[in-house]
Amino acid sequence: DTEVTQTPKHLVMGMTNKKSLKCEQHMGHRAMYWYKQKAKKPPELMFVYSYEKLSINESVPSRFSPECPNSSLLNLHLHALQPEDSALYLCASRGPVRGGNTGELFFGEGSRLTVL
Amino acid sequence: GENVEQHPSTLSVQEGDSAVIKCTYSDSASNYFPWYKQELGKRPQLIIDIRSNVGEKKDQRIAVTLNKTAKHFSLHITETQPEDSAVYFCAATSGTYKYIFGTGTRLKVLA
Numbered sequence: 001d002t003e004v005t006q007t008p009k010h011l012v013m014g015m016t017n018k019k020s021l022k023c024e025q026h027m028g029h030r031a032m033y034w035y036k037q038k039a040k041k042p043p044e045l046m047f048v049y050s051y052e053k054l055s056i057n058e059s060v061p062s063r064f065s066p067e068c069p070n071s072s073l074l075n076l077h078l079h080a081l082q083p084e085d086s087a088l089y090l091c092a093s094r095g096p097v098r099g100g101n102t103g104e105l106f107f108g109e110g111s112r113l114t115v116l
Numbered sequence: 117g118e119n120v121e122q123h124p125s126t127l128s129v130q131e132g133d134s135a136v137i138k139c140t141y142s143d144s145a146s147n148y149f150p151w152y153k154q155e156l157g158k159r160p161q162l163i164i165d166i167r168s169n170v171g172e173k174k175d176q177r178i179a180v181t182l183n184k185t186a187k188h189f190s191l192h193i194t195e196t197q198p199e200d201s202a203v204y205f206c207a208a209t210s211g212t213y214k215y216i217f218g219t220g221t222r223l224k225v226l227a
Contacts, residue, residue, distance in 0.1 A: 031213055042205050042217035043160065055213055090159065097211055103148050105215060107159040 122218030
């Protein structure tokens with residue numbers, strides 16, 4: 001199984017709503033990522049979890065709150081978002097860089113978020 | 117800070133012609149260089165990658181070259197087909213968790 005599964009695929013929320021994005025992988029990868037991607041732009045790193053601990057936070061506003069309940073799951077909790085937060089949110093996982101593993105990032109299909 | 121420049125931003129080629137996309141990185145510690153293809157509305161997918169101890173790698177119609185001295189790496193697609201039309205992103209990483217992506221190249225293959 002080389003899949004990273006994200007739900008929901010589409011989400012529309014108001015600025016006062018609280019919602020969550022979910023990501024799951026069963027490849028045994030211990031590094032999981034959240035990226036934000038605007039149209040015609042590259043993925044922009046938000047957070048990295050390594051062994052269920054937050055490793056990187058790219059100065060993301062606190063209205064985005066990540067959570068890694070276990071090695072297979074990654075959540076992104078959303079609260080009081082702004083219309084400019086509308087984007088495609090991509091989850092990715094990466095195996096350890098050793099032996100034959102090349103450090104490939106496996107991306108999910110993304111959750112397209114619209115904030116009204 | 118770390119940076120990856122990618123050129124051109126758009127590229128149109130006739131079907132059957134070759135396409136070349138170039139990236140330049142700034143972090144001399146970078147040692148892994150993947151290329152991702154992203155079709156409209158889809159996830160980025162790895163199409164080829166190269167490590168810093170290799171100068172060239174080929175997979176059928178796709179090849180990547182790396183010049184460590186100049187900090188350049190390039191994607192070469194030969195015999196282009198309409199299904200090669202997509203946005204291509206290069207990236208560089210030094211083996212930490214951070215991947216620095218280029219700004220993307222929109223490739224159009226004209227039938």
